[in-house]
Amino acid sequence: MTFALQFTIDVLSLGGAYALMALGLVIVYGILKLVNFAYGELIMVTGYTLFLMGGSGLPWLVMAAVAVAMAVVTGVLTDYIAFRPVRAKSITAVLITSFAFSTLLQNAALLFISPRPRNVPLPALFSQTVEIAGVITPVRNLVTIAAAVVLLAVFAWAMRRTVLGIAMRAAATNFTMARMLGIPANLIISSAFAISGLLAGVVGILWIGRIGSVVPGIGSEPLLVAFIATVIGGMRSLEGAVLGGFLLALIDTSLNYLLSQELLKFRDAFTFGLVILILLWRPEGLLKGPATGQRT
Amino acid sequence: MTGPSDKGASLRVVDVAVEFSGLRALDGVSLTLSPGEIVGLIGPNGSGKTTLINAITGQVPLAGGQVVLGDRPLSGLAPRDIALLGLSRSFQIVRLFNNMTVIENVEAGALAHGHGLRKARAKAEALLDEFGLSARADDLGGNLSYGDKRRVEIARALASDPAFLMLDEPAAGMNEAETETLLHKLSALPASRGLGLLIIDHDMGLIMRLCDRLHVLAFGRTIAEGKAADIRKDPAVIQAYLGSEAGIGAAHA
Structure with missing residues (x-):
């Protein structure tokens, strides 16, 4: 029983983080049918903003809010710098510009800050543990679960019951038709990047909260996780991304418990092996969105 | 650009030409659509009917001529801006937001x-x-x-709340009863909403009963326009559809 609870908390907290990461990636992909390879750097920006504000003496929540806001700004900048100028011209060009923007941000961090890890200010809460029904678990895991539940619920509600949400879903289903009805394309795309930045910012704080420090390459793992989660969940649907995130966390956590010490360092190989099996079984991902995969 | 359209203004297509890599899909087509009227756009397959709607709504560039709403030229505007000026359309292949x-x-x-x-x-x-x-x-x-x-x-x-509605084969895929219901709905629209309706359909029975005026295209050119009853007897129209003397009433092309 204790083990079951421990396992559930582990899966839900890791899965919550993965699901938010995946959602942030797929919200842009859904509309543009393009992967934003500079997505991981939104998490990096969040981390360095926290680091830079470390000595400011501001309340931590204010620092966290500024860090998330910086991720939102960087998300929108990604659209203006890497996507908008070449979006209509060529998919290849956008792939390259988004890689370039990612590299640029990483190198800026290398050059102006440091290649070595930098500690970020975190509230004491993040290092505390709590005992629930005999299970000792870090409080940050519970914070992650709570943040994921709240954000996913707000997100689900907003996509159904706000003007922007309905317009974004219309644009994700058939972008051409949405524009033809009069939905403003550029505004929708910038909003998608802003939401992507918001999710990356929140998940960045939770993610960095686990590690305690930030390095220039911190975004690569979240990008990979988000990408795999969306692929197994189904690139075309937001629900798929969330499902994929939790499934990936289930796989990772199960392997953590099942594999012996020597095998544990090959955990990713086992994870990706399972991912391949899932894709052989459902090549389009678990949830098939009815939208076409073509750029419209 | 988002200002309301001038209610009461007509939509005029003036001498419009459209080219697809050298091929003239539309050549010198002129058409006026006024609020409150229903105009049928007919012609054999490939005659340029859908292209004309695409030209009006800004989906294909014009090679010549212009489209004017009231005294406002629409040529060169993005489809979205044209939509916001009150021109709405449906598609031959339905484009719903499926999910x-x-x-x-x-x-x-x-x-x-x-x-x-x-x-x-x-x-x-x-x-x-x-x-x-x-x-x-x-x-x-x-x-x-x-x-x-x-x-x-x-x-x-x-x-x-469009000022003009363009429907590309609205009755395609409907059975007799559904078509009949649709016909009643559509025929009431101009009066109830004060809009101008342009309809493409191959169902001559539907078109003849619904439309005040018809505009007939063949090979991208206007071959006839006028009252439905006159078009039915027009030899050029009959020839375009059948290449013979047979009656157009039988032509469900």
Whole structure:
């Protein structure tokens, strides 16, 4: 029983983080049918903003809010710098510009800050543990679960019951038709990047909260996780991304418990092996969105 | 650009030409559509009917001529801006938002024109009621029958309160009864909403009964225009459809 609870908390907290990461990636992909390879750097920006504000003496929540806001700004900048100028011209060009923007941000961090890890200010809460029904678990895991539940619920509600949400879903289903009805394309795309930045910012704080420090390459793992989660969940649907995130966390956590010490360092190989099996079984991902995969 | 269209203004297509890599798809076509009237656009397959609607709504560039709303040239405007000026259309191949519910599809049409959520929902409910779709309001667009999809598409096009509505084969895929119901709905639109309606359809019976005027295209050129009864007897039209002397009433091309 204790083990079951421990396992559930582990899966839900890791899965919550993965699901938010995946959602942030797929919200842009859904509309543009393009992967934003500079997505991981939104998490990096969040981390360095926290680091830079470390000595400011501001309340931590204010620092966290500024860090998330910086991720939102960087998300929108990604659209203006890497996507908008070449979006209509060529998919290849956008792939390259988004890689370039990612590299640029990483190198800026290398050059102006440091290649070595930098500690970020975190509230004491993040290092505390709590005992629930005999299970000792870090409080940050519970914070992650709570943040994921709240954000996913707000997100689900907003996509159904706000003007922007309905317009974004219309644009994700058939972008051409949405524009033809009069939905403003550029505004929708910038909003998608802003939401992507918001999710990356929140998940960045939770993610960095686990590690305690930030390095220039911190975004690569979240990008990979988000990408795999969306692929197994189904690139075309937001629900798929969330499902994929939790499934990936289930796989990772199960392997953590099942594999012996020597095998544990090959955990990713086992994870990706399972991912391949899932894709052989459902090549389009678990949830098939009815939208076409073509750029419209 | 988002200003309301001049109500009462006519939509004029003046000497429009469209080219696809050297091929003239439309050549010197002129057409006027006034609020309150129904004009049928007919012609054999490949005669340029859909291209003409695409030219009006800004989906294909003009190689010559212009499209004017009131005294405002539309040529060169983006499809979105043309839509916001009050020109709405449906498609030959239905383009619903398949993973959104029926009511959300119609709502999206109203929201795109700047209506608030509450107003958009009220509008959508009224339109679904009008088109007999209320029972399907919460079904996903992709799960509807073909005929229902067409009706949702028309309702969505109407949600923006267009001054002009262009329907590309609205009755395709509908059975006799559905077509009959649609005909009644469409024939009431110009009077109830003060809009001008341009309809492409191959169902001559429907077109003849519905339209005040007909405009006939063949090979991208206007070969006849005028009252439905006169068009029916026009030898050029009969020849375009059948290449013979047979009556056009039998021509369900």
